[in-house]
Amino acid sequence: MKIFICKVCGHIEFNSAPGNCPVCYAPEEKFEQNDKIFIESEEKSKEASPKHIPAIQIIKECHLIKEQACTDVLVRIGEVLHPMEEKHFIMFIDCYLDYKYVSRVMLSPNVWASGLYHLKTAGKKVTIVEKCNIHGFWMAEAAL
Numbered sequence: 163m164k165i166f167i168c169k170v171c172g173h174i175e176f177n178s179a180p181g182n183c184p185v186c187y188a189p190e191e192k193f194e195q196n197d198k199i200f201i202e203s204e205e206k207s208k209e210a211s212p213k214h215i216p217a218i219q220i221i222k223e224c225h226l227i228k229e230q231a232c233t234d235v236l237v238r239i240g241e242v243l244h245p246m247e248e249k250h251f252i253m254f255i256d257c258y259l260d261y262k263y264v265s266r267v268m269l270s271p272n273v274w275a276s277g278l279y280h281l282k283t284a285g286k287k288v289t290i291v292e293k294c295n296i297h298g299f300w301m302a303e304a305a306l
């Protein structure tokens with residue numbers, strides 16, 4: 163699959179670069195194609211995989227948005243919890259539905275390496291992308 167990265171904010175788009183970055187609104191020219199970005203992170207630091215590959219939980223019964231159908235996507239980085247320290251932390255977690263961008267959770271060393279999305283729309287597959295300030299981009303997927 164084609165992967166495009168926004169050089170301004172690190173947002174990733176699948177298949178094609180957008181007119182403007184949906185996160186920071188940078189124009190299309192700021193996107194750079196690198197289909198191997200996830201493979202590169204893994205190859206650079208193989209031993210780091212358990213602390214970086216997103217662990218995804220899908221919960222279909224939301225207790226917060228009772229009024230409507232809601233699919234909750236809970237994410238932690240990773241199966242072995244990633245540290246959140248001034249010098250080494252997860253910068254953001256982006257969520258996609260069927261490879262279309264949904265939303266970003268911005269993180270800082272003051273919170274755990276985790277994210278939560280209350281999906282309104284139905285889909286088949288959730289993709290989660292995260293960026294570590296030291297170890298780069300990692301992703302995982304889950305069926306809905």
Ligand SMILES: [Fe+2]
Pocket residue numbers: 214244250251294295296297
């Ligand atoms: Fe890391």
